[in-house]
Amino acid sequence: MKFVAQRFLFLLLSVWAAITINFFLPRMMPGNPAEVMLARYQGKLNPQALHALALQFGISHQPLWVQYWSYLISLLHGNLGVSVSYYPTPVTTVIAQSLPWTLALAGTATVISVVAGTWLGVISAWHRGTIVDDILPIATTVSSAIPYFWMALLLLYLFGFLLGWFPLGHAYSTIMVPSWSAGFVGNLLAHAILPLSTILISSLGGWLMSMRNNMLHILDDDFMTFGEARGLSSRRLVYIYAARNAILPNLTGFSMALGFVVSGALLTEIVFSYPGLGYQLFTAVENEDYPLMQGLFLIIALAVLLANFITELIYARLDPRVREE
Amino acid sequence: MKGLSRIAVAGVAAIVGTAGLSACGAAASQKAAAAPLVVLPSPIGSYSRNFNPFSPTDLPGTTGLVYQDLFYFNPLKSQTYPMLGTSFAWSGHGTVLTVHLRKNVKWTNGQPFNADDVVYTFDLLKRYPALDTNGIWKVLSKVKAVNSDVVTFIFKAPNVPYQWYVLGETPIIDQALWKQVSDPVKYGNPNPVGTGPYLLKSFSPQVYSFSANASYWGGKPKVPTVEYPAYTSNSSADLALSRGKIDWAGLFIPNAQKVYVKPNPKQNHYWFPPNYIVILYTNLKNPLLAQLPVRQAISLAINREKIDKVGEYGYENPSSPTGLILPNNKAWLNPSLPPQDVSFSYNPAKAVSILKSAGYKKNAQGIFTSPSGQPLSFTLNVVSSATDWVSDASIMQSELHNVGIKLTVNQEQYGAFYGALKSGTYQLAIWGSSPGPTPYYLYNALLSPSSIGNYEHWNSSATNAALAQYSASSNLSVQKHAMYAIEHTMATQLPSIPLVNGPNWYEYNTSQYTGWPTPSNPYSNVTPASAFGTTVVLMHLHPVAK
Numbered sequence: 001m002k003f004v005a006q007r008f009l010f011l012l013l014s015v016w017a018a019i020t021i022n023f024f025l026p027r028m029m030p031g032n033p034a035e036v037m038l039a040r041y042q043g044k045l046n047p048q049a050l051h052a053l054a055l056q057f058g059i060s061h062q063p064l065w066v067q068y069w070s071y072l073i074s075l076l077h078g079n080l081g082v083s084v085s086y087y088p089t090p091v092t093t094v095i096a097q098s099l100p101w102t103l104a105l106a107g108t109a110t111v112i113s114v115v116a117g118t119w120l121g122v123i124s125a126w127h128r129g130t131i132v133d134d135i136l137p138i139a140t141t142v143s144s145a146i147p148y149f150w151m152a153l154l155l156l157y158l159f160g161f162l163l164g165w166f167p168l169g170h171a172y173s174t175i176m177v178p179s180w181s182a183g184f185v186g187n188l189l190a191h192a193i194l195p196l197s198t199i200l201i202s203s204l205g206g207w208l209m210s211m212r213n214n215m216l217h218i219l220d221d222d223f224m225t226f227g228e229a230r231g232l233s234s235r236r237l238v239y240i241y242a243a244r245n246a247i248l249p250n251l252t253g254f255s256m257a258l259g260f261v262v263s264g265a266l267l268t269e270i271v272f273s274y275p276g277l278g279y280q281l282f283t284a285v286e287n288e289d290y291p292l293m294q295g296l297f298l299i300i301a302l303a304v305l306l307a308n309f310i311t312e313l314i315y316a317r318l319d320p321r322v323r324e325e
Numbered sequence: 326m327k328g329l330s331r332i333a334v335a336g337v338a339a340i341v342g343t344a345g346l347s348a349c350g351a352a353a354s355q356k357a358a359a360a361p362l363v364v365l366p367s368p369i370g371s372y373s374r375n376f377n378p379f380s381p382t383d384l385p386g387t388t389g390l391v392y393q394d395l396f397y398f399n400p401l402k403s404q405t406y407p408m409l410g411t412s413f414a415w416s417g418h419g420t421v422l423t424v425h426l427r428k429n430v431k432w433t434n435g436q437p438f439n440a441d442d443v444v445y446t447f448d449l450l451k452r453y454p455a456l457d458t459n460g461i462w463k464v465l466s467k468v469k470a471v472n473s474d475v476v477t478f479i480f481k482a483p484n485v486p487y488q489w490y491v492l493g494e495t496p497i498i499d500q501a502l503w504k505q506v507s508d509p510v511k512y513g514n515p516n517p518v519g520t521g522p523y524l525l526k527s528f529s530p531q532v533y534s535f536s537a538n539a540s541y542w543g544g545k546p547k548v549p550t551v552e553y554p555a556y557t558s559n560s561s562a563d564l565a566l567s568r569g570k571i572d573w574a575g576l577f578i579p580n581a582q583k584v585y586v587k588p589n590p591k592q593n594h595y596w597f598p599p600n601y602i603v604i605l606y607t608n609l610k611n612p613l614l615a616q617l618p619v620r621q622a623i624s625l626a627i628n629r630e631k632i633d634k635v636g637e638y639g640y641e642n643p644s645s646p647t648g649l650i651l652p653n654n655k656a657w658l659n660p661s662l663p664p665q666d667v668s669f670s671y672n673p674a675k676a677v678s679i680l681k682s683a684g685y686k687k688n689a690q691g692i693f694t695s696p697s698g699q700p701l702s703f704t705l706n707v708v709s710s711a712t713d714w715v716s717d718a719s720i721m722q723s724e725l726h727n728v729g730i731k732l733t734v735n736q737e738q739y740g741a742f743y744g745a746l747k748s749g750t751y752q753l754a755i756w757g758s759s760p761g762p763t764p765y766y767l768y769n770a771l772l773s774p775s776s777i778g779n780y781e782h783w784n785s786s787a788t789n790a791a792l793a794q795y796s797a798s799s800n801l802s803v804q805k806h807a808m809y810a811i812e813h814t815m816a817t818q819l820p821s822i823p824l825v826n827g828p829n830w831y832e833y834n835t836s837q838y839t840g841w842p843t844p845s846n847p848y849s850n851v852t853p854a855s856a857f858g859t860t861v862v863l864m865h866l867h868p869v870a871k
Binding site: 029030031032035036037038039040041042045046047048049050051052053055056082083085086087088089093094097098168169170171172270273275279283286288 | 370371373374375377380381382454455456457458459460463510511512513530531555556557558561564708710738739740741742743744745747756757759766770776777778
């Protein structure tokens with residue numbers, strides 16, 4: 001219990017640090033949202049608009065600590081401010097619209113990648129020395145060495161543009177109305193296949209290699225030899241005895257990866273115009289939309305910290321040595 | 326392993342569930358009607374439902390298609406269309422503007438439109454200065470309804486040019502509906518009710534559409550549906566455009582003739598008419614740039630043809646030294662101006678001789694130094710994401726180097742760039758200007774000491790007098806003479822240095838609809854991004870007979 005309390009305290013401290021950095025960083029940048037907006041809309045807005053824009057965005061000339069305090073208060077109320085580029089939409093709405101897409105895309109990709117990679121790692125280690133073990137690690141090492149945005153461009157060019165098998169971007173066809181009909185779900189899947197494959201291909205290798213290496217250690221252990229001598233089936237030996245012990249590091253990796261899912265597969269989303277958080281972050285940076293950037297960073301930081309916290313708890317449960325230290 | 330996969334499956338189910346929920350809530354609409362007109366003003370990755378006509382980020386179509394102004398002023402030629410107003414007149418030496426309103430106009434919810442709506446609209450701007458982006462209430466003192474179809478605007482001081490902001494740039498809203506809105510500044514107005522030719526038909530973050538208003542006062546439009554799909558980038562939009570998926574766009578296309586027109590020359594057309602002037606702002610607080618010979622030398626040493634051809638794909642013709650946007654403003658050009666004041670000439674040799682005769686000498690590095698020993702070495706600020714202006718800047722850098730003036734190009738983000746421009750902590754900067762239906766608006770923004778857009782800090786009593794003269798008179802010939810004086814000042818005094826004409830992007834496809842504005846018939850602003858002009862174009866379009 002003391003361990004959990006300790007970890008929780010650390011979580012609170014990190015969250016506070018993240019929020020504080022998140023508050024001060026944008027305020028150190030030159031210009032304010034009203035000026036950025038005026039500059040971006042030059043030609044559409046005349047410079048007279050500056051005063052009205054400053055009022056709209058609530059640009060404050062109060063001392064920084066007063067602003068910091070009201071920022072903390074509004075955070076507690078779940079108010080992340082108003083996005084500049086989607087004005088007057090609140091940041092929370094923008095995030096709520098994009099989050100499902102990212103969770104669906106990057107989340108699904110991560111889960112598939114972990115499960116498939118880990119399983120292939122087991123196979124590869126069990127069949128070490130055979131042709132399977134020669135091909136799998138090398139193939140996946142090559143595929144994960146390719147930068148994933150480049151992979152995305154390649155897939156887009158080959159299967160989207162040249163062959164025309166898959167759509168060029170977006171989460172679904174703009175002519176379709178979202179519904180639960182088979183046609184629409186099929187359309188969603190067709191749009192998701194290329195971005196999903198991109199993430200999958202580039203992340204599979206890591207999981208495979210780490211599982212394979214762990215397995216190789218375990219397979220050399222005495223209890224494995226003993227189990228084999230006792231006549232346990234090889235299936236039982238691999239999955240119940242070896243894999244169960246070897247999976248610990250991958251499990252940690254998985255829960256960490258889940259934290260990073262929220263940050264979105266930034267470049268993949270940009271290449272495929274996929275309307276997730278990564279894409280929103282990109283447009284927010286492009287438009288100098290600090291409230292939106294702050295909101296996104298906050299969500300990402302919270303997700304990573306929480307995932308970290310949960311990992312530590314799980315790890316302590318699975319591996320008593322951690323608890324005792 | 327077993328436990329893990331169970332967690333994973335549950336996770337996926339939860340994820341798919343949330344995605345589905347938001348997708349269901351996004352929109353519900355009927356099937357698309359035949360041959361919608363597909364419009365793309367500029368790439369926006371995904372839409373948020375904002376049909377508040379006072380918001381700077383309202384969705385295209387909000388003003389124009391749904392909400393209307395009193396009159397439409399065509400910036401491409403001197404022409405005014407009556408919209409919700411039918412006529413206007415000035416009295417009281419340019420302080421009282423009387424507007425007669427159109428009768429028998431109905432809001433799309435069936436309620437009648439009248440003078441109270443107009444008064445309410447302007448009062449709303451007064452109560453919420455955050456909505457008053459044109460600063461109307463800085464000059465207006467009172468708005469009142471004389472009867473149900475006549476409204477008068479009373480100004481604090483003579484201000485004839487403000488008629489454009491009042492009549493042409495203010496969307497009129499329905500007072501009955503807006504009275505119920507608690508905070509109109511943050512209001513997204515999800516279901517807009519206007520007087521315009523279109524009604525909102527469907528909305529989703531990836532596409533929204535309007536359908537024709539059968540009871541529109543100007544007659545039912547011939548385009549039944551107007552659709553706005555979302556595109557995340559210029560390149561994906563260009564691709565869709567060249568495949569004929571977009572009928573009307575306001576996009577930058579590199580090599581438009583080759584990329585867009587050549588694959589389908591009968592139906593794909595473009596025209597990029599000038600819209601504003603790109604200016605090399607010279608900060609007159611800088612003691613060197615305050616010297617006229619220095620500004621003259623810089624202007625003469627710039628090859629504007631090269632900037633157009635190399636930096637701007639040949640889309641941006643050299644500006645006029647007068648600062649007029651030609652040919653749009655040709656009715657305002659002083660016919661007796663000498664030719665060198667009407668168009669720029671590229672003459673690096675003359676730049677050198679001007680500097681020499683003003684007492685400037687080259688130093689060991691080949692850079693001119695002033696009589697007091699300061700080298701002509703300047704920093705040129707440019708927005709890093711305006712890539713065409715960045716290449717213009719490097720062209721100018723090498724050209725000015727040839728005559729002995731050193732430029733250091735400083736690329737900046739919008740915020741940093743504009744902050745320096747506004748506060749006057751820059752030396753040279755490339756930036757646009759604020760045009761209007763007559764040259765007055767650009768001149769006033771650029772040269773009036775009270776204007777934020779006077780980034781170079783020009784202050785001349787002759788210019789101020791000419792601007793005031795225009796402001797106080799609705800007599801065209803008085804206005805013209807005031808403008809002639811400023812044209813002369815611009816050409817000979819170079820308050821800042823005009824470079825090239827900034828265009829409006831306009832591509833159109835004639836496979837479904839015809840009647841588009843062309844160079845020979847510029848009946849309206851051409852870009853679908855122009856708020857009120859889009860209605861005028863839509864009402865001119867008709868389906869192609871098949």
